[in-house]
Amino acid sequence: MGLVVQKFGGSSVATAEKYRRVARRIAWKKRQGNDVVVVVSAPGDMTDDLIERARSITDRPSAREMDVLLATGEQISIALLTMALHELGVDAVSLTGPQAGFQTDDHHRAARIVNIDTARIRRELAAGRVVIVAGFQGMDDHGDITTLGRGGSDASAIALAAYLSADQCQIFTDVDGVYSADPRIVPTARRLDEISYDEVLELAAAGAQVMQLRSVELAKQYGVEFEVLSSLAPLPDEGGEERGTKVVAKLSPNNHRIVSGVAVDSKVAHITLLGLPDRPGVAYRAFKALGDARINLDMIVQSAGTGCGNGPTADISFTCARDDLETALEVCNRLLPEFPGARVVYDTDVAKVSIVGSGVASNYGVAARMFEALAEKDINIELITGSEIKISCLVRASRAMEAVRAVHDKFELGDVAPIVQ
Amino acid sequence: MGLVVQKFGGSSVATAEKYRRVARRIAWKKRQGNDVVVVVSAPGDMTDDLIERARSITDRPSAREMDVLLATGEQISIALLTMALHELGVDAVSLTGPQAGFQTDDHHRAARIVNIDTARIRRELAAGRVVIVAGFQGMDDHGDITTLGRGGSDASAIALAAYLSADQCQIFTDVDGVYSADPRIVPTARRLDEISYDEVLELAAAGAQVMQLRSVELAKQYGVEFEVLSSLAPLPDEGGEERGTKVVAKLSPNNHRIVSGVAVDSKVAHITLLGLPDRPGVAYRAFKALGDARINLDMIVQSAGTGCGNGPTADISFTCARDDLETALEVCNRLLPEFPGARVVYDTDVAKVSIVGSGVASNYGVAARMFEALAEKDINIELITGSEIKISCLVRASRAMEAVRAVHDKFELGDVAPIVQ
Structure with missing residues (x-):
């Protein structure tokens, strides 16, 4: 009552x-x-x-x-x-x-x-x-x-x-x-x-x-x-x-558990800016322009690039909603002239698989276990990002459903008792 | 403006x-x-x-x-x-x-x-x-x-x-x-x-x-x-x-004129109570009962009846909306036992033709002119009632449209100049 x-x-x-x-x-x-x-x-x-x-x-x-x-x-x-x-x-x-x-x-x-x-x-x-x-x-x-x-x-x-x-x-x-x-x-x-x-x-x-x-x-x-x-x-x-x-x-x-659920997002696009000069302010410049265009960036990864003799370079990868791809590419292409030698590539044949759970950050080996599940199925991971309670992997779109099932099995989230912390 | x-x-x-x-x-x-x-x-x-x-x-x-x-x-x-x-x-x-x-x-x-x-x-x-x-x-x-x-x-x-x-x-x-x-x-x-x-x-x-x-x-x-x-x-x-x-x-x-318009109402019913005792209170008794049943009475006419040796009698006629006929008849039939010799008849094959105009009451001969129009077409008038600005005649339903046209013509309401008072 x-x-x-x-x-x-x-x-x-x-x-x-x-x-x-x-x-x-x-x-x-x-x-x-x-x-x-x-x-x-x-x-x-x-x-x-x-x-x-x-x-x-x-x-x-x-x-x-x-x-x-x-x-x-x-x-x-x-x-x-x-x-x-x-x-x-x-x-x-x-x-x-x-x-x-x-x-x-x-x-x-x-x-x-x-x-x-x-x-x-x-x-x-x-x-x-x-x-x-x-x-x-x-x-x-x-x-x-x-x-x-x-x-x-x-x-x-x-x-x-x-x-x-x-x-x-x-x-x-x-x-x-x-x-x-x-x-x-x-x-x-x-x-x-x-x-x-x-x-x-x-x-x-x-x-x-x-x-x-x-x-x-x-x-x-x-x-x-x-x-x-x-x-x-x-x-x-x-x-x-x-x-x-x-x-x-x-x-x-x-009800405490490490991982609560697995999700997949197939409506994503993966964009990479290759060969950017590796100096302060470049990433800011790029993300400011994308932000001004009201594009929500999701997974963001910066790595050392493969610049060939033009000094150190960096590659910046990110994902956004596939609906925003066209606008994002326009923004990137407008930026390129500022960075000689840089170029932009994109890929829409990708999907993001994520595990979510309150125990993700406080438990060792959670990420490794997720990667193990994918490796066992020979699924390549193209990007990885993590937060306090989430780890996301970008994979080929064609392998996404298989990836979800593999990860779900690995963490024993199905009709068996949940893993207690 | x-x-x-x-x-x-x-x-x-x-x-x-x-x-x-x-x-x-x-x-x-x-x-x-x-x-x-x-x-x-x-x-x-x-x-x-x-x-x-x-x-x-x-x-x-x-x-x-x-x-x-x-x-x-x-x-x-x-x-x-x-x-x-x-x-x-x-x-x-x-x-x-x-x-x-x-x-x-x-x-x-x-x-x-x-x-x-x-x-x-x-x-x-x-x-x-x-x-x-x-x-x-x-x-x-x-x-x-x-x-x-x-x-x-x-x-x-x-x-x-x-x-x-x-x-x-x-x-x-x-x-x-x-x-x-x-x-x-x-x-x-x-x-x-x-x-x-x-x-x-x-x-x-x-x-x-x-x-x-x-x-x-x-x-x-x-x-x-x-x-x-x-x-x-x-x-x-x-x-x-x-x-x-x-x-x-x-x-x-x-814009002053005697008659402004002619209208016809075909959804009426005519009910007559025949052979009621001709003494005070009888009409009240009948109309009170009909009013209690929420029936709107329209044309009401009382006339000396044709009572045969049972003392003086009266006939009361009225019209109501045809939708109310059934209820009205029920009320009347409930009343009849109080008045031995009385009976109720009804007719739905009727229509009411009316002329309306601010000059109706203040001009002599308006009613006569309406009746003349109907008589010329050999249309019988079954009931007549009048108010300050309206005269209504009950006629056979089959003659109603002809009656409207005859009256409309008689008062020259058509595409010619209106009659100025």
């Missing part, structure tokens, strides 16, 4: 039948004696439909008006879900983002929550009602409707859990938690009972299809622990259990 | 092309040097679509949640219309009903406007913007979304014109004004340049497909004069003229 915030995404409410199913899940939680606040997204592909309507009018819609338009998706959803609860005999009331007290800055389409005035929600809870809140939206100081950008409904739920000091925050999605690897790649991948914010953040950055980074960052910032659960799982009132992954600040002692 | 309130209904904004067309009409008005506030309805059949979504969840949706749901239709419309104006280079901003300051009572689905706080609208106008307001909606004292019920967007526009003391209020619809008769029935029917509130109200009550009664009543109450115009008419920036019907408190001197 306590105060529970639940969040249901668009795929959970794509049809009338799905609204009814979500309503039953909520009703069950309420019947357990909880106060329940639900954050819901726009139904199914409504947001795409609304964007299409805008596109039929203009190619460059104003951000403010897009927010007015897009906010209707969640408003439709809260009304329908509330009706579905009424149909089950559950007292419930819908609130738009502004009605629920979400105050944001005025960055339309990517607003940040600055405060939640929870008075109305608390009043409705005190009256015994389930409160259904439109995710993704709020109101700025001018009284204008704002939306929070991608993954905004998760952010709404997590912020609400923080402002309400909720006892539980459940994010229902179409998967039942965070896995040790993508089960489509590694059939033995295991659902993790628990994972830390930092691990989730690194996994997402490493290419795992987990949650929106921003929501996890927000949860970390607010100190809100939440669960990721599947809205497709059997209903509790039909004997289903609530099983998912808890995302927490610090793993509980019985 | 001045402050203009324009209103565009759902059929005016059914497609992207129509939004663009409406935007050009607005842009032209703004270019003439006016401050422009626009009230817009939900696009095309969106409201029906939303109702269908609710129906797929529940047969008895809560009125409050229906308002949350339905208000999204107009919100989508304001965003799209504002984008279409931006596309034309016109500075514009959208406001939902609550943002525009519409304060209503809490009668969900049929709320009444109690105040409009026009501060935000005036601020946007002062900044040179066209203001696009969602019709049909407002917010009650609890901060809940309300809708105004059928014809609500017209009511929004008229109330806004009143609160803003607008110089002009234009209601754009799919007809270009109020006609002396339905042009589909009377090809020579003439568009009226001007008509009074009372005439429009009586015409609508008489079955003419003009405006929603409530909006005209509101205009009369606020003293807002408005124009009915066609959004299908050629655009002003393509040489089109703004021609419609002005709805005013009092006709201007050069």
